[in-house]
Amino acid sequence: MGLLLAGAVYAAPAAADEPKPGANCPPGAIDCDVYADGKKPPKPDKPGDNGKPGGGGGGEGGSPKCIARDGSGGTFEVPCYDEESGWFDASSSCYWRLLEPPPAANDPVWDGHAPGDGAVYNGQCPGQPLMGGLRWFQNPPPGYGGGPNLEALAQEAVTKMRLLGADIGIAPKQGGTGTVGVPVWVWNGPSPQTTGPTSASATALGVTVTATATVRDVVWNFGNGTTVSCPFPGTPYSPSFGLTPPRPASGQCGIAGYSRVGEYAVTATTTWAVHWVGGGQQGDLTTTRSAQAAVRIGELQVVGQ
Structure with missing residues (x-):
């Protein structure tokens, strides 16, 4: 066998x-707080500086991109900062730029607030051109001054x-x-x-x-x-x-x-x-x-x- x-x-x-x-x-x-590029970022510019990026050395990896929405629900990439339009806010899908000089104190755009109480920004929305325009904000719009x-x-x-x-x-x-x-x-x-x-x-x-x-x-x-x-x-x-x-x-x-x-x-x-x-x-x-x-x-x- x-x-x-x-x-x-x-x-x-x-x-x-x-x-x-x-x-x-x-x-x-x-859990921990982190910085997007591993380095402590500079403080956002003051509104009086119009929110432009400061001088000094930039980070590696090229310019960051943001996602914009169009009127049909589609999305596309845009620069997070544009020299003419300002800083991009993903929540509104618009660019915002501090309006200088500010409107007169009796301008309706202040929405009942006195000059110095917040600020007025001009919005441009690349995917929805009928939106945007002048708007009062108590604090700078999200992403203004360079977000993470x-x-x-x-x-x-x-x-x-x-x-x-x-x-x-x-x-x-x-x-x-x-x-x-x-x-x-x-x-x-x-x-x-x-x-x-x-x-x-x-x-x-x-x-x-x-x-x-x-x-x-x-x-x-x-x-x-x-x-x-x-x-x-x-x-x-x-x-x-x-x-x-x-x-x-x-x-x-x-x-x-x-x-x-x-x-x-x-x-x-x-x-x-x-x-x-x-x-x-x-x-x-x-x-x-x-x-x-x-x-x-x-x-x-x-x-x-």
Whole structure:
């Protein structure tokens, strides 16, 4: 009689790539105030200076962009500052420039307020030209004098989430050697940092951006030229499945088996979809994290009596 010696998959999880913390958000911080460019910004110019950007060195990365709305609900990018129009306010989707000299004290635009109590600004709305015009503000309009870079704040919020790659689960049982032709199952262990959703906020110059991250997909590379994008997060293997290959339609993930003996690196690449809101704007970005496990595959052997 012959004796069948079967093996089990050995998976040695490697450390996932963890994002580095931002310069103003130390590791482990639950909440903190950050600056969009990592540097303390200059104080906004006084209204008497017409809100123009001051001299001195500018930051790297080019001029920031803002999002304007048109009358049909569409959006488009505009500079956050325009030499002729002034500073852009995302909440009104208009540029505002301090009116100099100010209107006469009896001008209706003061809306019953005395000169010196607030100020009058001229608005120009690139997507809705019939809006705008002269308007009194108790305080400068939002964004006036240079607000924070909201996309950079969203990135800071992502850093605070400490997003990770997959917490790889794998079968057959870990700790041994898998067998050629035996199905391999993989899945992602659940946690806020590996499966989400998870949220974090970042604040600068009184503006808070909140970002929420959810996993869009996980792509598994089995190290043998096979790449699979499976339903997230995958189904943990159960002995009741036997040697049945994983069925993606049922939320399962894996391959029918390896065809050759050897050691393979299984890499899981998680794509996180991030939606952020704040400062009268919103946007989306994606970021990826990877994790890896080692798998050893041997042959099915028959030992004679």
